[in-house]
Amino acid sequence: MATTPSHPGLKGHIAALLFGVMLPFSMAPWNWWPVGLLSIAGLLILLRQLSSNASFWRSFCYGLGLFGCGASWVFVSIHDHGQASVLLASLLTGLFVIALALVFAVPFTLYGAGLNRHAGMMVITFPAIWVLGEWWRGWIFSGFPWLYLGYGHLDTWLSGWAPIAGVLGISWVAALSGSLIGIIVLPRQKFTLSNFAVLIALFWLGGWYLQNETWTRPVGEPLRIGILQPALPLNVKWDSDQLNNILTLYREETEPLLGADLVIWPESAIPAFSDEVKPFLKEMAAEAIDQDTGLITGIPTRAFGQQYFNSVIGLGIASGTYHKQHLVPFGEYVPFERWLRGTIAFFDLPMSAFSPGPATQAPITANGIAIGTAICYEIVFQDLVARSARETNLLLTVSNDTWFGRSIGPHQHFQMARMRAMENRKPLIRATNDGITALISSQGEVVAKAPAYSRQTLSGYLTPKRGTTPFTERGSLPVLALCLLTLLMAAFTQQRSGNRH
Known part of the structure; x- marks a missing residue:
């Protein structure tokens, strides 16, 4: 006998959209994590017994809520800094949200192909679909x-x-927890509260126990680290007439920090190519050497006048150069440049014609400490950071979150940076133009943080670490393999069940 889909029609779609809006409130800056579990439970209930097509559109509505709320900071970048009108910025942001919602919904067509009929199948397959969807979203279209x-x-x-x-492993456990909440709420299900309690205890108490595992060990003495947060408005930073004033600012504000083991300037701190400011860089390098300091700065570089890179370089007792590998579309390069470049100011932002750096690069070093570097957006790619963490003792990310304004974007970005330190059990330095600048321990704890949106210098200590975690060695592959295996076994079980009937 055919089953009747649950929550059909417009009411179900509106409910899905509202549950999608809820999910970002489980993350920074609110961190109401139980809301995320309830959001997952709501989506699971709303997808129950829907067809593949209906599951797609129901999930699409959830995605509209999720990204319409959680990625709303895109509007700030387009309107405030891309000089687009409110109407045009709203249109472009809306198209961005719709595209993300479509990508989000694609995996749930598989869930609707018979995996959402029975409680046991739902609670096993929904977390796998969710995690594979997160991975898919982190890969498709860059x-x-x-x-x-x-x-x-x-x-x-x-x-x-x-x-x-x-x-992704934490996402899987959280999705499983939310799924079990949804299953308990559904009527006439054989899953009992005791089943729920056992599974929750296994993963949540296991996580509590694992928090005490160190995984990595110290290398030498703690490093004294100084960071300059210049808080330069973008219209000032990219004004060529202001370059000399900016160089003077960095020289004067850095002087009290010299003597530290490391001094860090943020992404593209100097708004000129490195070869254009050679005398200044040479002077700062000499001062850093006199104070036995490694000075590390973000700065654009170019090779033979043909390729431009968003780079980080080491000066003083620090050495090495890192070129950003994973570029931001429209911010650092313009897709379909031939047609889009010059149409509106947003498609002609400063320094938006970079080339990606090579996949394999030697780390920046200082005092025998190897530093794994990620520039801005790169810190959100967990496997990219894990690869650089394998042979390094300290993680560094430089950024310019001024593009997000005073939105939720910088808080989300900072939360993801903390997760990278926690995954690899390596301390992390985060230097930004106007916040959030911080020192983060290998446990992901905030050791020191500068007030946002103001010119500040931050000083503190971090202890470099050697060794690797299981995640550093294998990345997300084991979790993805587990999810894929779960779906294959579910499909096999479903096929056998269909043959018996």
Whole structure:
């Protein structure tokens, strides 16, 4: 006998949209993590017994709520800094949200192909679909690995799983927990509260126990680290007439920090190519050497006048150069440049013609310490950071979150940076133009943080670490393999069940 889909029609779609809006509130800056579990439970209930086509559109509505709320900061970048009108910025942001919602919905067509009929099948397959969907979203069209469910549990017991399974592993446990809540709410299901309690105890108490595992060990003495947060408005920073004033600012504000083991300037701190400011860089390098300091700065570089890179370079007793590998579409390069470049100011932002750096690069070093570097957006790619963490003792990310304004974007970005430290059990330095600048321990704890949106210098200590975690060695692959195997076994079980009937 055919089953009747649950929550059909417009009411179900509106409910899905509202449950999608809920999910970002489980993450920074709110961190109401139980809301995320309820959001998952709501989606599971709303997808029950729907066909593949209906599951797609129901999930699409959920995605509209999720990204319409959680990625709303895109409007700030387009309107405030891309000089687009409110109407045009709203249109472009809306198209961005719709595209993300479509990508989000695609995996749930598989869930609707018979995996959402029975409680046992639902609770097993929904977390697998969810996690594979997060991975898919972090890969397709260069990737947007934002708003992963696991980030909401950075400060819960589930964070103990980060060095083993990474953020996707935490997403899987959280999705499983939310699914079980949904199953219990559904009427006439054989899953009991005792089943729910046992599974919750296994993963949540296991995460609590694993929080005490160190995984890595110290290298030498703690490093004294100084960071300059210049808080330069973008219209000032990219005004060529202001370059000399900016160089003077960095020289004067850095002087009290010299003598530290490391001094860090943010992404594209100097708004000129490195070869254009050679005398200044040479002067700062000499001062850093005199004070036995490694000075590390973000700065654009170019090779033979043909390729331009968003780079980080080491000066003083620091050496090496890192070129950003994973570029931001429209921010650092313009897709379909031939047609889009010059049409509106947003498609002609400063320094938006970069080339990606090579996949394999030697780390920046200082005092025998190897530093794994990620520039801005790169810090959200968990496997990219894990690869650089394998042979390094310290993680560094420089950024310019001024593009997000005073929105939720910088808080989300900062939360993801903390997760990278936790996954790899390596301390992390985060230097930004106007916030959030901080020193983060290998446990993901904030050691020191500068007030946002103001010119500040930050000083503190971090202890470099050697060794690797299971996640650093294997990345997200084991979790993805588990999810894929789960779906294959579910499909096989479903086929056998169909043959018997």
